[in-house]
Amino acid sequence: MTELTGVQKQYILHWGEMGTRWGINRTVAQIHALLYLSPRALPAEEIAETLSVARSNVSTSIRELETWGIVRAVHVLGDRREHYESMKDVWELFRLGIEQRKRREIDPTREMLRQCLANLDPKEPGADYTRDRLAAMAGFFEAVTELHDQMKRLPTGTVRKLLRMGAKVRKKAS
Amino acid sequence: MTELTGVQKQYILHWGEMGTRWGINRTVAQIHALLYLSPRALPAEEIAETLSVARSNVSTSIRELETWGIVRAVHVLGDRREHYESMKDVWELFRLGIEQRKRREIDPTREMLRQCLANLDPKEPGADYTRDRLAAMAGFFEAVTELHDQMKRLPTGTVRKLLRMGAKVRKKAS
DNA sequence: CTGTATATTCAGTCTGTACTGAAAGTAATG
DNA sequence: CATTACTTTCAGTACAGACTGAATATACAG
Structure with a gap:
């Protein structure tokens, strides 16, 4: 797991706050922000660590993002875990x-x-x-x-x- | 104070729910709905009774609506109280x-x-x-x-x- | 089929916002 | 200037939704 850079933190935190104002759960918004900035798909575990939230919380939040169609699970060769990536457009x-x-x-x-x-x-x-x-x-x-x-x-x-x-x-x- | 008709209740309740989804306080949204439907400006007391919320709650909520510029206080001859009306456009x-x-x-x-x-x-x-x-x-x-x-x-x-x-x-x- | 890695569900807890009612503030009236 | 009518503020409480972690489910590997 890579540490977040200052800019990444700034973006993710701000996006989380904006989310709450739009009736979007802070964690959901933060996860989306993280995935949006990430050049590669991330496994749930890594998302949880990076954002310091419970693994289960990530699970629920990811599902929400998936139903909206802005995040999807992808597979990485040699890895059993699901990796998640955000739409970039x-x-x-x-x-x-x-x-x-x-x-x-x-x-x-x-x-x-x-x-x-x-x-x-x-x-x-x-x-x-x-x-x-x-x-x-x-x-x-x-x-x-x-x-x-x-x-x-x-x-x-x-x-x-x-x-x-x-x-x-x-x-x-x- | 006039009782609400069924239709008025339906509209006000729905508007309140919609408000919460948009990050707008339910009471604020309900008050706006009530004023929007009302052909005359209403005093705070009457709003509180009609919606069954505390008088003080109405005070705060009205102030919020006023800062947005969608509700304003008007005066009625022979009445000391402020009466509030919503913009209708x-x-x-x-x-x-x-x-x-x-x-x-x-x-x-x-x-x-x-x-x-x-x-x-x-x-x-x-x-x-x-x-x-x-x-x-x-x-x-x-x-x-x-x-x-x-x-x-x-x-x-x-x-x-x-x-x-x-x-x-x-x-x-x- | 067993063990292990991963994902989901859910009951309980935590947290932030909304709401109340009492107290204080303001302003009009006689 | 005392009284009454009305409004706002605020400390405490109630409540809804978010979050956690343990339990459960699922899926893969050997």
Whole structure:
């Protein structure tokens, strides 16, 4: 096991903190940071030692990262252990992260809003007002979903290019 | 104080849960949901009763919402109490929310990445690899910042329109 | 089939954040 | 300026989720 360099520590710690703010477990985020910086796949044991967390904690965290599709197990010749590596394409990384959140947060909220609008009793006091508010919120979530669908279909790299184009257009217009 | 209707309860509870997943305090999110649905500004006392939380808890939570700029205190003639109302423009609501997160998460991360790249000792083992990874991540955050800056300058409503346009283009192209 | 290496599960514990209620603070009214 | 109405602060407590380590399961090697 290799000791972490100062820069690696800095990155991993920061990433862990950011994770917590995004509702991502600190250890999960740290493990991801470690794997992202690592040029080779690492066995769970080594991850546990490097980050000073329990082996079992690594097991659980890795599984979470695997379900998101941003970490996968690979095998090394002559080694029985699973070695884990992170996806390195940053854009794809975030695309997958966003995908997860959409499924867990946006979609259920859209559903809830639909339910609410369906359940609304027009005889209730203030039903019209409530409907307006719910409809406005629902409209937003539909738009976000639409945007997400569009981005999803663009090949990787296109978003990046569009962004650069947009930047130029903005500069000219101003 | 008016009792909540079924739909209101459903919305407020769901919003509270969503909040927690986004690192937003459940009570804060519920209060926002309540105010969003309310056609009139509500005094803290009434909020506390309606949501069954301590008056002091409402005080703290409201303050948080105020600092984000999505809730403000208004006065009602003949009433000494502060009444609170939520911003109702959903797009503006999320714009402000995103602004907060950017300031608290994106900006510090950009700074950290810059620091890391500056601190990198080329003599360290694997420094080149580390630099590549950090640079890729930094590039992403720069792009996100760029995107945010662009959106910020567009008048409200334009984003909505662009989105609809994009949807049409996608349909034609497919 | 036995022993060993590795991975996962889970009950209990720890930790940080949220929440409460009492106390202190502020401001309006008569 | 005393009283009342309202708001904020804060010390202590409650609670949810994270973490550990021991027990259990799985898989490979000889």
